[in-house]
Amino acid sequence: MPESVLITGGAGFIGSALARRLATEGHRVTVLDSLVRQVHGEDPTTTSPLLRSLDGYAQVNVGSVTSSTDLSNALADTSVIVHLAAETGTGQSMYEIDRYVQTNVGGTAKLLDLLVNAPHSVRRIIVASSRSVYGEGAYRTSDGKTVFPPYRDAADVAAGDFDVHMPGETALELIPTPETAPLQPSSIYGITKQAQESLIMTTAASIGVEAVSLRFQNVFGPGQSLKNPYTGILAIFSTLIRQGKPIDIFEDGHESRDFVFIDDAVEATARACTMPGVGGSVMNIGSGVSTSVLDVVDALFQAFGTTVPVVVSGRFRTGDIRHNLADTTRARELLGFEARTPFVDGIRRFVEWVQTEPTELDDYDRSLAEMSARNLLK
Structure with missing residues (x-):
């Protein structure tokens, strides 16, 4: 049965891919996105391929989740909400605390306030939570x-x-870290994601709306922002490789992450929108495979067919965890979901796409300087 889906943050990396997928399946899709410069550039109509990719697939409302008016306008006739809107980036969250809390927590509160106090047709809400809620994990x-x-x-x-x-x-x-692990986030970003999840799971249950929380691991692939220096080592390292600049690997390079390809993340989210019987569930969405940063660099070198100097500096960022590895049993049991794209295949497809994109201005050094000035990079 076709749904009317509102995707907050729907012009972003995951949201735009999900919007195209749902529209292709016959659902009516509305996007609410503030089109922040850090992701979409100075003039999103010309500088944001993600925004252009929604043409013909979704009605795009430019606005913020921190505005009750913008949210109310976008909510009309909605049956399913996918709440992706958030400021992202562990490092930046540690010194832009107010912005992260206002958007991630305050925006979620405004959305729920509307659902509690105004008439609506919403029956399910999916919240994009994060691996960061676990801290160091299991x-x-x-x-x-x-x-x-x-x-x-x-x-x-x-x-x-x-x-x-x-x-x-x-x-x-x-x-692997299961969903039953204690929540002990080590960054402001992680704290805000825990708050988003808790607000939605608690409030939805009280008003008869089904809620599903998806704790995404490190989602990557074609379409992820190459402009934002605060998120995604794949984008950062790829830009450095294309510019012939050295790669500075923090810690000892053996820190690892659970990378999940964008097509797999979208598949899981689409299922969460429509699968019966999953209301009230919290699920990890990942590959169940841990990949070290050194292995990431090797995979990128193989895919690009070139190398640049690598320095393992021993530096570290406040708020970073050592490893993450998801237990994906629950998503397999409830959604019938299992990641299908091996990391090396995903990297190959990511690099093929990167090479069709313009090389972005490198704000990475500036972002490191901002953290260093606040004693958050050591």
């Missing part, structure tokens, strides 16, 4: 216990001890 001790370590001590990391430790335990082994 590990196994030498005697087989599952533990959830606290955030790494800054003094240890500064001394070159990048591993995760648990008081009273020796060596820890990384294991």
Whole structure:
């Protein structure tokens, strides 16, 4: 049955791909997006391929989730909301705290306030949560216990001890983090994503709206922002490779992430929009595979067919975690979802797309300087 879907942040990386997918399946799609310069450029109508990709697929409302008027206008006749709108970037969140909280938490509160206090036709809301809500995630001790370590001590990391430790335990082994893990975010961004999720799951249940939380891991692929220096090492490293500049790898390069290709992330989200019986669920959306930063660089070099100098600097950012690896059992059981795109295939497709795009002005050094000036990059 066709739905009327509102995607907040729908001109972004995941949102625009989801909008095209849902429209192709016969759903009516409305997008609400503020078209921030950091992602879409100075003049989005000419500088944002993501915005142009929505032509013929979605009605685009330019506006902010921090405006009740903009939200109300976009909500007309909506049956399903996919709430993607958020400021993203762990490092930047640590010094633009007010902006992140106002958009991510305040915008979510305004959306829910409308659903509670005004007539609407919404039956389900999907919120884009994040791997960042877990902090360091799950590990196994030498005697087989599952533990959830606290955030790494800054003094240890500064001394070159990048591993995760648990008081009273020796060596820890990384294991997939399940949705039942305690939530202990280590960045302002992670805190705001936890707040978004909690606000929506609690409020929706009280007003008879089904809610689904998708805790996305590191989503990548064609279409991700090459302008935003605060998110996505793939985009950052690709720009450096194209410019022939050296890559500075933080920590020791063995830190790792669970990368999930954009087509797989969209598949999971589309299923969450329409699959019966998933209301009230929280699910990890990832590949279930952990890939180190050094392996990321090697994969990019292979895909580009060239190399640049690599420096493993030992520097680190406040708020960064060591590893993340998702337990994807619940998404498989509830959505029938399993990531289909191996990392190396996704990288190849990503690089093929990158090479068709203009090389963006490099704001990466400026972003590092901003963090260094606030003692957040050490």
